[in-house]
Amino acid sequence: MGEAPAFLVEDLKSNLSNGFHLKSKGCETAVDIGCNRMYVIGDPKSESLAVRVFDKSTNEWVFPIVLGTKPKASRGHSAVVLDQDRVLVIRGDTSSDDGFWFLEVNTVFVTEQKARLGTEVVAWSKGVIGEPEKPIVISGPSGVGKGTLIAKLMEEFPSMFGFSVSHTTRAPRNNEQNGVHYHFSERGAMEKDIDGGKFLEFAAVHGNLYGTSVEAVDVVAEKGKRCILDIDVQGARSVRASSLEAIFIFICPPSFEELEKRLRARGTEVEEQIQKRLRNAKAELEQGTSPGLFDHILVNDDLENCYDKLKVLLGLTNTVKTTPKSELVHVPVEHTGLKIGEKIMMKCGAVEQERFVLDLGSIRGGAPGRTRGLRIDAVEEPCDSELGFLG
Ligand SMILES: Nc1ncnc2c1ncn2[C@@H]1O[C@H](COP(=O)(O)OP(=O)(O)OP(=O)(O)O)[C@@H](O)[C@H]1O
Ligand SMILES: Nc1nc2c(ncn2[C@@H]2O[C@H](COP(=O)(O)O)[C@@H](O)[C@H]2O)c(=O)[nH]1
Numbered sequence: 343m344g345e346a347p348a349f350l351v352e353d354l355k356s357n358l359s360n361g362f363h364l365k366s367k368g369c370e371t372a373v374d375i376g377c378n379r380m381y382v383i384g385d386p387k388s389e390s391l392a393v394r395v396f397d398k399s400t401n402e403w404v405f406p407i408v409l410g411t412k413p414k415a416s417r418g419h420s421a422v423v424l425d426q427d428r429v430l431v432i433r434g435d436t437s438s439d440d441g442f443w444f445l446e447v448n449t450v451f452v453t454e455q456k457a458r459l460g461t462e463v464v465a466w467s468k469g470v471i472g473e474p475e476k477p478i479v480i481s482g483p484s485g486v487g488k489g490t491l492i493a494k495l496m497e498e499f500p501s502m503f504g505f506s507v508s509h510t511t512r513a514p515r516n517n518e519q520n521g522v523h524y525h526f527s528e529r530g531a532m533e534k535d536i537d538g539g540k541f542l543e544f545a546a547v548h549g550n551l552y553g554t555s556v557e558a559v560d561v562v563a564e565k566g567k568r569c570i571l572d573i574d575v576q577g578a579r580s581v582r583a584s585s586l587e588a589i590f591i592f593i594c595p596p597s598f599e600e601l602e603k604r605l606r607a608r609g610t611e612v613e614e615q616i617q618k619r620l621r622n623a624k625a626e627l628e629q630g631t632s633p634g635l636f637d638h639i640l641v642n643d644d645l646e647n648c649y650d651k652l653k654v655l656l657g658l659t660n661t662v663k664t665t666p667k668s669e670l671v672h673v674p675v676e677h678t679g680l681k682i683g684e685k686i687m688m689k690c691g692a693v694e695q696e697r698f699v700l701d702l703g704s705i706r707g708g709a710p711g712r713t714r715g716l717r718i719d720a721v722e723e724p725c726d727s728e729l730g731f732l733g
Contacts, residue, residue: 371421372396373429375447381464383421383431383445390414391431393445393464407459409452409539410466410709411560413443418675421445422686424702427452430469430686434675438718441673442469442700446709451585455539463539465709468560469716477506477559477569477586478656481578481630482593483623484548485605487642488572491593494649495570499658504562506571509535512550515610525555542710543573543580548618552577556710559586563712575629582635586711591652592636594627596643671698671718687721697721 370384378398385392390412395404418434427448433441446452446465455463480488496503509525509532520526532551536544544553554571562569571581571588578590595601601623605616631639638655642648653659677690684703701717 373421373423375426404462406462406464422679422681432679436673438671444713451709467709467713470712470714471716475568477588479571479578479588479590481575483626484619486593486595488593504567506558506569510552543577545576547574575626585707590636591638592630594641
């Protein structure tokens with residue numbers, strides 16, 4: 343689909359038949375993606391960018407289920423239809439690290455959710471400039487030492503890594519805090535959230551439900567940190583199949599006997615649970631060490647030795663690496679975006695001196711995660727006149 347810059351609510355009024363009246367003013371943007379569908383983004387009463395759909399074939403409003411972390415309402419926004427699947431929403435008065443959001447209306451993920459939920463669904467995916475470091479998925483049987491290794495990593499590199507706090511229906515252990523080690527949840531509430539599409543992955547593990555919410559990963563990314571997920575093999579397989587590109591590491595015990603010893607020595611499980619976890623460990627070890635799922639396998643024999651190997655494969659030896667921050671660009675309240683091929687030509691401000699090009703040519707991912715690989719390029723002067731847009 344070609345260029346389709348945003349138009350404001352006044353335009354929408356004149357486009358809608360049957361005298362439909364919109365009460366709100368100015369804070370809404372309507373985009374027509376074809377197929378008799380008009381998406382209205384924004385609502386002055388809402389703290390986030392709300393979405394509703396006008397079905398032109400029935401002249402009725404549809405209020406979709408909105409999945410993903412929603413962008414906060416901003417002082418002005420615009421929208422550019424990218425294709426029949428996605429709309430790029432540009433928030434005004436923001437910096438570029440929170441300025442570009444994708445509203446997915448027909449992507450594979452959204453289509454699946456529509457079929458599953460039997461209703462209209464849209465999903466937000468935040469646009470990330472550049473190539474952030476991939477999240478790290480760590481799996482392995484219970485008691486192998488995943489948590490111990492992760493704790494060491496977080497302690498040595500506190501500004502670099504953030505832990506994805508999972509939800510679980512398991513009861514907390516004595517030393518565990520809600521919201522820190524897990525979000526301890528009622529099964530019903532967790533199942534409802536799973537049905538509502540709030541989870542990136544979930545699995546029944548040792549008789550309880552565990553899952554990674556999209557928000558858990560977003561919270562870490564929001565802090566500019568690299569996300570670590572401690573999840574079981576089933577969860578790792580789901581993440582592999584999702585749009586989240588991650589590094590997958592499987593931790594093995596030196597022997598089954600040692601695994602049992604560690605699990606017992608930890609003293610957190612009753613005998614029945616220990617037996618269950620050891621039974622499950624056999625299958626996990628088989629799946630985890632078979633080719634295809636994990637990128638790296640580490641044997642946690644001597645803890646320090648294993649930790650050193652983990653640091654080597656994460657490129658952390660010798661130097662404390664900091665994630666390079668791409669240069670931030672300010673997106674003012676007044677701005678316009680025009681789609682030309684894979685690029686969005688941005689002109690900013692009342693006098694339109696600030697200009698840049700948002701390059702979508704390498705984007706990947708998308709809901710239920712983030713859309714990565716956006717690039718901001720400076721505008722080269724000759725293209726102003728060629729494009730007849732900026733000059
Ligand atoms: N290399 C090691 N040698 C000896 N003991 C270890 C080693 N690594 C971890 N441990 C100990 O083993 C026990 C289990 O470790 P940890 O709790 O980190 O396992 P886990 O894989 O996170 O388990 P779970 O999946 O049940 O959360 C802990 O008491 C920990 O101190
Ligand atoms: N699929 C998922 N597995 C998870 C998640 N969070 C933790 N886990 C795994 O569960 C077992 C048991 O953990 P415990 O804390 O009860 O000992 C362990 O293998 C974890 O890796 C999750 O969000 N999804």
